[in-house]
Amino acid sequence: MSNLLDLLVAGLATGAIYALVAVGFTLLWQTSQTINFAQGEFVMLPAFLMLAVMHAGAPFWLAIILGILLSLLLLGLGFKLLLVDPMLRHGVLPLAIATMALAIGMKEAVKQFFSAEASPFPSIVPAGDVSILGRVVSLQSLGVLALAIAVVVGLTALLNRTSIGHQMQATAQNPTVARIIGVPVERMILLTFLINAFLVALASLLITPIYLAKFSSGEVLGQAAFIAAIVGGFNQVRGAIAGGLLIGVVDNLSAAYVSTQYRAAVPLILLIVIILFRPQGLLGRPEERTV
Amino acid sequence: MTATGKYLRIAVGVVVIAALIIVPMNFNRYGLFILSQWAVMTIAAMGLNLTLGYAGQVSLAQGAFVGIGAYAAAIMTTQGMPLIAALGVAIILCFAIGWILGYPALRVQHHYLAFVTLAFSTLAFLVFRNEDWLTKGIYGISNIPRPNVLGFATNRPLPFYYFCLGSLALVSLAMWWLIRSPWGRAFVALRENPVRALSLGIDTRRYTLMAFAIGSALGGVAGTLYAPLTQYIDPVPFNLSLSLDLLMMVIVGGSGFFFGPFLGAMIAVLLPEWLRFTQGYYLMLYAVAVMLLLIYSPTGILGILDRYLAERRTKAASALRAVAKSKLEAAS
Numbered sequence: 034m035s036n037l038l039d040l041l042v043a044g045l046a047t048g049a050i051y052a053l054v055a056v057g058f059t060l061l062w063q064t065s066q067t068i069n070f071a072q073g074e075f076v077m078l079p080a081f082l083m084l085a086v087m088h089a090g091a092p093f094w095l096a097i098i099l100g101i102l103l104s105l106l107l108l109g110l111g112f113k114l115l116l117v118d119p120m121l122r123h124g125v126l127p128l129a130i131a132t133m134a135l136a137i138g139m140k141e142a143v144k145q146f147f148s149a150e151a152s153p154f155p156s157i158v159p160a161g162d163v164s165i166l167g168r169v170v171s172l173q174s175l176g177v178l179a180l181a182i183a184v185v186v187g188l189t190a191l192l193n194r195t196s197i198g199h200q201m202q203a204t205a206q207n208p209t210v211a212r213i214i215g216v217p218v219e220r221m222i223l224l225t226f227l228i229n230a231f232l233v234a235l236a237s238l239l240i241t242p243i244y245l246a247k248f249s250s251g252e253v254l255g256q257a258a259f260i261a262a263i264v265g266g267f268n269q270v271r272g273a274i275a276g277g278l279l280i281g282v283v284d285n286l287s288a289a290y291v292s293t294q295y296r297a298a299v300p301l302i303l304l305i306v307i308i309l310f311r312p313q314g315l316l317g318r319p320e321e322r323t324v
Numbered sequence: 325m326t327a328t329g330k331y332l333r334i335a336v337g338v339v340v341i342a343a344l345i346i347v348p349m350n351f352n353r354y355g356l357f358i359l360s361q362w363a364v365m366t367i368a369a370m371g372l373n374l375t376l377g378y379a380g381q382v383s384l385a386q387g388a389f390v391g392i393g394a395y396a397a398a399i400m401t402t403q404g405m406p407l408i409a410a411l412g413v414a415i416i417l418c419f420a421i422g423w424i425l426g427y428p429a430l431r432v433q434h435h436y437l438a439f440v441t442l443a444f445s446t447l448a449f450l451v452f453r454n455e456d457w458l459t460k461g462i463y464g465i466s467n468i469p470r471p472n473v474l475g476f477a478t479n480r481p482l483p484f485y486y487f488c489l490g491s492l493a494l495v496s497l498a499m500w501w502l503i504r505s506p507w508g509r510a511f512v513a514l515r516e517n518p519v520r521a522l523s524l525g526i527d528t529r530r531y532t533l534m535a536f537a538i539g540s541a542l543g544g545v546a547g548t549l550y551a552p553l554t555q556y557i558d559p560v561p562f563n564l565s566l567s568l569d570l571l572m573m574v575i576v577g578g579s580g581f582f583f584g585p586f587l588g589a590m591i592a593v594l595l596p597e598w599l600r601f602t603q604g605y606y607l608m609l610y611a612v613a614v615m616l617l618l619i620y621s622p623t624g625i626l627g628i629l630d631r632y633l634a635e636r637r638t639k640a641a642s643a644l645r646a647v648a649k650s651k652l653e654a655a656s
Binding site for chain 2: 070123
């Protein structure tokens with residue numbers, strides 16, 4: 034029983050990070066039909082940007098700020114202007130393939146310009162344990178969970194409570210009508226790309242201390258976030274959050290109770306079952322058929 | 325098409341085939357290995373082109389089917405059974421699994437099929453890795469024998485390359501026939517407008533599953549060639565990235581074009597080799613090249629050719645019209 038609590042807390046912490054990545058993923062899909070196969074690499078890169086700044090002699094806090102700014106520039110603005118904008122009008126598939134190529138390119142670039150080895154990364158949450166209700170829980174898990182929840186709550190508030198959030202939702206639901214009623218659709222789409230870049234930079238900051246900075250670490254993360262987004266509901270931000278937390282917990286529990294060999298299989302089977310019986314995802318709304 | 329165009333095409337075809345037979349004769353071992361790999365990957369990509377390019381179903385599991393075929397070949401031939409038996413098993417197995425996997429495609433919209441096949445791809449990889457009793461797990465299966473074809477041993481690289489090339493030729497002929505048969509036309513109808521296809525009396529359920537299953541079976545065929553080519557297999561080459569690579573080959577070559585997979589596999593298998601002189605940068609350059617190509621022409625390499633030919637045809641047609649018009653004016 035005590036073991037279960039530890040697993041739940043650790044699962045929720047990784048799940049919260051998956052949720053951040055999955056939310057960015059669904060935002061891009063909603064506003065611009067971009068299926069970003071490089072999303073995992075988007076999480077991998079900011080940690081290396083921050084490491085590069087630190088190698089240049091800057092303190093950790095400055096590295097974080099510069100790292101986030103650089104990812105806004107590269108993964109937000111650059112990604113949209115250089116890859117998505119020229120390809121969007123040609124449909125979903127060529128763009129998805131181009132993001133696969135981008136993933137290869139990013140991995141290779143990091144391998145070539147930084148290192149092929151895993152590098153340690155400082156944690157923004159101090160190491161150590163706290164005791165809650167007589168149980169010892171790792172401070173890092175709690176800190177990650179708290180930060181991720183704060184960001185998710187903030188993002189949900191932005192989307193649901195502010196005028197900009199409403200304009201973004203209108204853009205996602207029906208760009209034509211949104212344009213007619215005076216929403217600056219282009220600016221809103223750019224904003225979702227910037228939000229995605231911010232979310233992946235934050236996820237990078239939170240997860241890299243746990244799994245180390247490695248050029249290939251995006252593969253597992255990207256797939257987890259991808260599954261989280263589908264399980265929760267591809268077209269709903271809150272679905273992606275629920276999916277992320279669920280996948281994190283399921284992943285951790287199945288490692289302990291099913292088998293370490295097949296732990297990766299459990300979320301996938303969950304994915305197949307969900308698609309067969311509830312294709313819109315747990316919290317998603319059905320998509321209307323295009324034909 | 326004009327008669328000269330037709331002869332030109334036949335001439336180009338003959339030259340390419342002759343080059344594929346003659347030029348590699350003095351290649352070294354590695355060059356022949358890469359070319360054989362190109363032939364094998366082309367077969368797998370052709371299967372995916374049928375599923376994606378002709379029937380319009382996105383599959384991210386083609387690499388898993390190559391894996392199933394490769395393991396069938398490796399397990400059976402190391403037990404002393406002939407490769408042709410393994411080929412039969414691989415085709416039946418991949419066809420059946422593809423058929424079952426296609427069912428979600430009937431229920432949900434196209435990108436969900438991509439997700440189901442993505443999950444299947446990773447599940448297959450886990451089975452390859454974990455079921456030691458069958459696949460020898462991470463240690464892999466070594467000493468996979470190469471077959472005797474019509475009495476010729478293919479142990480040496482050159483005969484085996486001809487064996488791969490011959491298989492590719494057979495598969496190409498079968499595919500050429502298939503896409504010109506009523507089935508092929510039904511597949512295209514399915515891609516272009518499923519509702520209209522249904523109203524014309526095409527059993528869309530059966531043809532969707534069929535396109536998926538045949539495409540998957542070709543993945544299995546490629547796999548049965550892959551195992552004797554490398555003579556050693558382990559789970560790593562059959563992970564999700566092979567499926568993604570194959571999808572990239574089809575799109576980059578030009579999906580829905582007969583020769584698309586040939587070119588796409590050439591880019592994916594040969595371009596990184598040609599870029600090897602740049603050392604650590606070659607995969608990076610390859611990724612950038614693919615992105616630039618897709619930005620320039622989202623329909624792939626053959627899309628560029630297609631656009632160019634269409635332009636020339638319109639120009640020729642308008643020139644003819646101008647001539648005809650001036651003649652009419654002169655006559656009146």
